[in-house]
Amino acid sequence: MKKIIIIGGGIAGLSAGIYSLQNGYEVALYEKNATPGGECTGWNRQGYHIDNCIHWLTGSTPANDLYPIWKNIGALTDDTTLYREPYFYCLHRDGKTLHFWSDPEKARAEFLEAAPEDSLEINKLFDHIRLSESVRVPCEKSLADMNLIEYLKFGMTMANMGKVINEYGNDTIADLAARFQNPLVREMITQYLHTSYKAITLLSSIGFYTGGSAAIPMGGSVGMIKRITDRFLSLGGKLYPNMPAINIKLDGHQAKSVSFADGSEVSCDFVICAADPAVTFDKLLPAKYMDKNLRKMYEIKEGYHVSSVFQISFGILGPEDCGLPCGSSVHPCEPYRVGKSDFDHIGIRLYDYDESLFPVDKRVILCNIPQEIADYEYWKTLHADRPRYLAEKEKIAEVIKHHICHLFPALENRLIILDTYSPYTFTKWCGAYKGAYMSFFEQKGYKSLTAKNSIRGLSNVFLASQWLSTNGGLPMAAVSGRFAAMKLMKKDKKISKSSRT
Ligand SMILES: Cc1cc2nc3c(=O)[nH]c(=O)nc-3n(C[C@H](O)[C@H](O)[C@H](O)COP(=O)(O)OP(=O)(O)OC[C@H]3O[C@@H](n4cnc5c(N)ncnc54)[C@H](O)[C@@H]3O)c2cc1C
Structure with a gap:
C-alpha cells in the first residue's frame, strides 16, 4: 500500500483521509492540536458547552449533492437528528x-x-x-x-x-x-x-x-467531528494528535518526507496539505508553489476580503424563561467598541435547541462581533502583552453583558461569562489566516475563484482546504478533501502507468 501523509485534521483533512482510505491507500493524519476538527470544534466551561462552529450545515437533505458526502464521511448518519431553525x-x-x-x-x-x-x-x-x-x-x-x-x-x-x-x-x-x-x-x-x-x-x-x-445536527460540532473521526479510524486511518508539521522535504519535484516539531521525520509516497494555506505556504512549502488563483485571493486585497469575529459566550443561570428569542437575533444598543471597530447593534445567539449539549439549566448565549483585518492586527499586537489582552477581553465581555441585561432584564444576575476569544485565537488554534474562519469573500466587481487541489511543479503533493474556494465553510472543506483524494489517485495511476511502459 502506498502511504499518504495528511497534514491537518480539520474537516478537509479528515475528508481527504476517508476518501483516500476508501481508495486503498495507507493514511497517516498529523494534527497540531490535541483533538481533530480544526475550526469545527466546541469545548466545555464551568459545566456549560460552547459550540464554536455549526450554526448551519448546508446540504442536509437527501436531494442535495452534498448529502452523500456528509453521509460518506460520517458527518450525518442514519441516527443523526437534525434541527431546522x-x-x-x-x-x-x-x-x-x-x-x-x-x-x-x-x-x-x-x-x-x-x-x-x-x-x-x-x-x-x-x-x-x-x-x-x-x-x-x-x-x-x-x-x-x-x-x-x-x-x-x-x-x-x-x-x-x-x-x-x-x-x-x-x-x-x-x-x-x-x-x-x-x-x-x-x-x-x-x-x-x-x-x-x-x-x-x-x-x-x-x-x-x-x-x-441548512440544518444543525444534534450533538453539535463536537458530535459531528467525533462521527467523522470514528469513520476515519474505522477505515484503518492512523491519527497522530499534538504533531505540528514544520516542513515538507522535497527532492526535485517530489516530496520525500514530512518533519515534525518533535524532531521526527516520516517518509511517504504522497502528502495532502490540509492545514490553512497560510501555514502551508509559509512554513511547509516554498510560497512559489502557490496556485495562481489562491495567490490572487491573497494579493488582491480590495477584491477578496477576509473577516473574523470576537466572541463572548455566557452561561445562563437557572431554567426560568428569560425572554430571549430563539436562534440568532440582532438588537440595537448603545455604541461600543471592539478592536478598532464601533458598533451600535448586538447579535446574540441562544443555544437551547439540543438537550444533550444545552439542557434547560445550562443554556448558552454567544455574541458574535464581526472583526476586520485592522481589528485582527490590533488583537495580534495586544496579545503580546498578555495582561492587557486579557483585561481588554474581560472589559468587552462586561460591556456586552450589560447590554444583554438591559435588553432582557430577566437575565440580570443570571449571566456568567464563560469565555471570550479574539480573532487572534483562531490563528493560535488553527493557524487561520488573519483569524478568518471562512475563506475569502469576493467583492463587487471581482469573480468567485477556485484554486486547484494539485500543485504545479510537485508531483506528489496535494491541497485540501476550505480556502481553495471563495466563501469557504464546511461544505467547501469537505469537497476539497474529496477532490484532493481524487486528484491524488488519478496522478498515482498515471505515474504507475508510465513506470510500467
Ligand atoms: C465561529 C465559527 C463558526 C462557523 N460556523 C460555520 C457554519 O455554521 N457553517 C459552516 O459551513 N461553516 C462554519 N464555519 C467554518 C468552518 O468551521 C470551516 O469552514 C471549516 O471547519 C474549515 O475546515 P478546514 O479543514 O478547511 O480548515 P481548519 O478547520 O482550519 O483545519 C486545518 C487543521 O490543520 C491543523 N494544522 C494547522 N497547522 C498545522 C501543522 N503545521 N501541522 C499539523 N496540523 C496543522 C489545524 O490545527 C486544523 O485542525 C465556522 C467557523 C467558525 C470558527
Whole structure:
C-alpha cells in the first residue's frame, strides 16, 4: 500500500483521509492540536458547552449533492437528528420585529406588513431568494479542473441563479438595503454581513434556509467531528494528535518526507496539505508553489476580503424563561467598541435547541462581533502583552453583558461569562489566516475563484482546504478533501502507468 501523509485534521483533512482510505491507500493524519476538527470544534466551561462552529450545515437533505458526502464521511448518519431553525435571523427594534423565516412566504408577509411602501422590492427580494435556493456546491469535480463544457453544464444545473445574478449581481449589501425606503427593512438587511459584501451572498444564505438545505445536527460540532473521526479510524486511518508539521522535504519535484516539531521525520509516497494555506505556504512549502488563483485571493486585497469575529459566550443561570428569542437575533444598543471597530447593534445567539449539549439549566448565549483585518492586527499586537489582552477581553465581555441585561432584564444576575476569544485565537488554534474562519469573500466587481487541489511543479503533493474556494465553510472543506483524494489517485495511476511502459 502506498502511504499518504495528511497534514491537518480539520474537516478537509479528515475528508481527504476517508476518501483516500476508501481508495486503498495507507493514511497517516498529523494534527497540531490535541483533538481533530480544526475550526469545527466546541469545548466545555464551568459545566456549560460552547459550540464554536455549526450554526448551519448546508446540504442536509437527501436531494442535495452534498448529502452523500456528509453521509460518506460520517458527518450525518442514519441516527443523526437534525434541527431546522425557524428562521435565519431576526431583528428586534422598539417592539417591532422582522425575521428571515425559513418559511419564505411567512417572511414575505411579515416584511409586507411592516413596510407596505416597499412592496415591489420586497416581493422581488423574496422571489429571488426562492431562485437562490438552486445554488449548488460542485461535488463531482472541482471548478478549477472543469473544462468549458463541464463548467457550462454545471452552471446549467443552477440556471435560476442567472436571474438572481441579473437582478442583484452588481449590488453590495449596502446597495440592496438602499433599494428599500423602510428603515427597519434596511437595518435588517445590513445586519448579517459587512455592507461591502455581495448582496448575492446574503440571498443565497437565506436561500439555504428557505430551501431546507441548512440544518444543525444534534450533538453539535463536537458530535459531528467525533462521527467523522470514528469513520476515519474505522477505515484503518492512523491519527497522530499534538504533531505540528514544520516542513515538507522535497527532492526535485517530489516530496520525500514530512518533519515534525518533535524532531521526527516520516517518509511517504504522497502528502495532502490540509492545514490553512497560510501555514502551508509559509512554513511547509516554498510560497512559489502557490496556485495562481489562491495567490490572487491573497494579493488582491480590495477584491477578496477576509473577516473574523470576537466572541463572548455566557452561561445562563437557572431554567426560568428569560425572554430571549430563539436562534440568532440582532438588537440595537448603545455604541461600543471592539478592536478598532464601533458598533451600535448586538447579535446574540441562544443555544437551547439540543438537550444533550444545552439542557434547560445550562443554556448558552454567544455574541458574535464581526472583526476586520485592522481589528485582527490590533488583537495580534495586544496579545503580546498578555495582561492587557486579557483585561481588554474581560472589559468587552462586561460591556456586552450589560447590554444583554438591559435588553432582557430577566437575565440580570443570571449571566456568567464563560469565555471570550479574539480573532487572534483562531490563528493560535488553527493557524487561520488573519483569524478568518471562512475563506475569502469576493467583492463587487471581482469573480468567485477556485484554486486547484494539485500543485504545479510537485508531483506528489496535494491541497485540501476550505480556502481553495471563495466563501469557504464546511461544505467547501469537505469537497476539497474529496477532490484532493481524487486528484491524488488519478496522478498515482498515471505515474504507475508510465513506470510500467
Ligand atoms: C465561529 C465559527 C463558526 C462557523 N460556523 C460555520 C457554519 O455554521 N457553517 C459552516 O459551513 N461553516 C462554519 N464555519 C467554518 C468552518 O468551521 C470551516 O469552514 C471549516 O471547519 C474549515 O475546515 P478546514 O479543514 O478547511 O480548515 P481548519 O478547520 O482550519 O483545519 C486545518 C487543521 O490543520 C491543523 N494544522 C494547522 N497547522 C498545522 C501543522 N503545521 N501541522 C499539523 N496540523 C496543522 C489545524 O490545527 C486544523 O485542525 C465556522 C467557523 C467558525 C470558527
